[in-house]
Amino acid sequence: MLVVETQKLYYENVYQRTFRAQVLSCEAEKEHWLVVLNRTAFFPEGGGQPGDRGVLDSVNVLDTKEKEGVVLHITNAPLSVGKLVTGGIDWPFRRMHMQEHSGEHILSGVLHRFFGVNNVGFHMGSACVTLDLDKPLDAHQIALGERLANEAVYQNLPIEIGYPSVQELETLDYRSKKELTGQVRIVTIPGYDVCACCGTHVARTGEIGMVKVLGFMHYKGGVRISMLCGSRALRDYGERLAAVTAVSGLLSAKPEAVADAVERLLQEKDALKQQVSTLQNDLLAGKAASMQPAANGLLCTFEEGLNPDALRHYSTLLVPKCARAAAVFSGEDGHFQYAVAGAEGIDVRAFGKEMNAALNGRGGGKPGLVQGNVQASRKEIEDWFAQHKED
Template structure:
């Protein structure tokens, strides 16, 4: 067993330890050394939380894993077995994770006490915290929980860590996501939450600072909620504020008027798209009228046409031309999107020909095919002639 120094003091940053083993590894495209110490401050990836970051003797720790109470550190360079080494954890990363995890306990505890739902899925990455609850919450209910969570934070309640005996656990009402073997570590926020947890936490709820809900979605019969706490929540709010300020400046409008203005711009954009589509339709129809009626095959090469316009054009062309009728529209990245139709030819054979000769993609019915192709206009005309 590795001595877990983070259990003894979640606020400690540096430590000394003895190297028990150091073994080279090669996994897919990554390689390095797996190092086991007799003791460590590095919290491993466990309980849905990402591992600590930092260095050991100046070498970056790229990963930390735990198996059967033995913690393994991944490093790019080896360490001498038997030597005493000095480790330093990334305190900013550690404290951010502590804020997130303690915030999650508050949020989940409130949901459990008010609605009776369990947190059945938890993930704490370097960017977001997600919680899956086995019951449905409305947006209004989530806002209520968010407000209540921030009220708990303001109260600056203690976050207590205890190790109850098996007998004590039998009478203790606590949340636990999985069956736990061995000693159970209980994290208690008085009057708010009691939960089995292995991770470092803040000493008092006031250190969390703030908690913001980022998203709510239905998930497996319940809901998935994403939150951010502390400095990560502050940074996310700054980003959102910068985006809103930028949009406000671009549109020369006060922030409170942005929703209404954006809705108007959206409607205006839809109206313009409709008018443009009508204009393109008329332009193509004019070109179609100029094609000799006795011309059997018709191939049009155009730019910037929508699929409905292309399809309408083909439907019109096959009524007056007996051969192959096709429209090819240039793509930004090169090549063409195409629709080909015919009342006398099997268009599936044309699709096969294009696929074999040009690597075209797509398909359809005997009457009409649709797809994309990377080829020159000259080559396509010769091929379909």
């Protein structure tokens, strides 16, 4: 591959969407091609920001990466070396990343200034942007950071990009996740942040639209913040509003009262669940009392709608009706859950293993009770139990 450093048009004009360039090389790589141009407006993956996508003539650019100053365009078809092509970037995709990158800078800068935390990780994912900070923060601190970041958006401040000299860098207070050598690109948002960065940014903070924190979690001794900005934040808000409105209609509650309505519904559900459990236990106790003793020491019965807890409970209720073990199955033909309880002094673990081997099952437990599932029909289960006469 030709190693000729690519002219990076995205640094000369971040808003340039189309350009003309010459193909310097095109090499196959698995099912894709790596195309190198003499100049490009496609930003390559770097600094937590994904690479641009778009087209070169009629060929799709699926991703863009950089290696030793050379921008590699990953395409779905080859291009002839020496050909002049017209490139067009996917502008909504790029603008979204510009909004998010600039918004992340502001939030990181604010949290660094107020709480002394450092940005140690940053990633623009398909669902949201994640920001990793080296110290823990609480919900109030993060909410303050979000509020101040949006103040910067409202002020529509210019975002300044410069390349300070080595002497200027020595006296400049700026953020950076790693030690830097050579020419350093500094992105400044006056009054909010000064940071070394290779990514693309909007020209003014007003273009960010909004900065919205979605949530946070403790992560590696610090905190990981999930956030969105601009067009993706607006889309996310629309989706959440639609979901709340739908739930509001289902619960016949105002949107602002949905949480209280759901809490009441869950309380009612728990109360009904307890009532059902009590009635089910009474029913099972009655059935167990009326059950005839097992003639061969083994009792096998089927009961619809039992969860694992109820299976265990019913099998222990049936133990007095048998000399060896009581097995209860629940489910549908071909797939049953089971519980097997042993009579006093009986270890049913070996019995459970034998049953699992014969009935394509899985499970285990303690000496007095085993539980699991089998892939067998009711007839196959009943026939297997019928063959196990008491020794």
